[in-house]
Amino acid sequence: MGYLYTGIELVIGFIALFVLTKMLGKTQITQITTFDFISALVLGELVGNALYDDKTHFGKILFSIFLWGMLIYIIEFITQKFKSTRKLLEGEPTIIIRKGKIDRQAMKKSKLDINQLQHLLRAKDVFSIQDVEYAILETDGKVSVLKKSDAASLTRKDMKLPPEETSIPITIIIDGELLKDNLKQTGHNSQWLEKQLHAHGISKIKDVLYAEYKEGEPLYVQKF
Template structure:
């Protein structure tokens, strides 16, 4: 009897979750905000505990999912009507790159460092910060990027141009720390790097948030500073 009862609970739970996800699926999957993340965890706990607890009748599973689904639907509805509640429930994007400059304060608010920002950019097929004009960290943790005009996607065929060599950008300084192996990889030394920094009015690499070398475009330096 216990196996039959558990099987019935699983079947009913699956059915109601299927209906629930069909209604709010886009919110729970495509726009997975902190609010929806917590909602999904609580819903899974409600269902899991109800299925494996023998004293919980099948009716309670139905009521729990119905009430929780109803609350989520109601909050989603009032979130559509109120801009304040929408920002409260879903959060708002953080501009971490503004006019080509990394906003270090916004980066810290997102609990991110420069390496994590680079990783997100690479996942968007952007291998250098210098290509970015504006970048936003969305509430679900993804990144949205607007490239600078000269880095907008075109093809060589558009202009009948010959192919050319593509160089990989090399990070030399990250969060005020020198990456010596990368400096050696481009056959440069600390004296050369100091000269590059001095040309930008920076006396030591500890004052640099990020520095990158690109063979055909030179050095890009982002100092620590308030935006």
């Protein structure tokens, strides 16, 4: 009977969550925000309690699932009906790269570091920050990217040009800290780096927010 009762609870919980998901719409899955993530954890915990806690009555859990679902639905209704509430309840997109420059304050506000930014950009097939004109951190944690015009997706094949060897950009400085192993990978030394920084009017590494090396191109540098 114990297995049968657990099975019945599991099926009922599955149906309840399925109905709730249909009620809330696809945005709860495809555009999950921080609030949505917390909601998913709470709903999962409610069903888990019903399955594995003998002292928890399943009827109360079922009631809690639908009450929580209604609260989420009300929040969604409010944000759709009253635009002024969206910033508070859903958050708003943040421009983290503006006109090719990293917005340091926006990064701090979003609790985002450069390594995380690079990861998000690579997910968009962007391997060099200097190829980005604008980058916007969306409310679901993803990044939307507008590339610079000279980095647009016009291929050499489109131009009927022969293929050219490509190389991955190498980050040399992040947040004023030199990445020695990465510098070594470029085949250059600290004296070369000092000359490159001096060419940008920079005398100290700690004054550099981000520096990137790309073979065959000048060193890309952005100050704090």
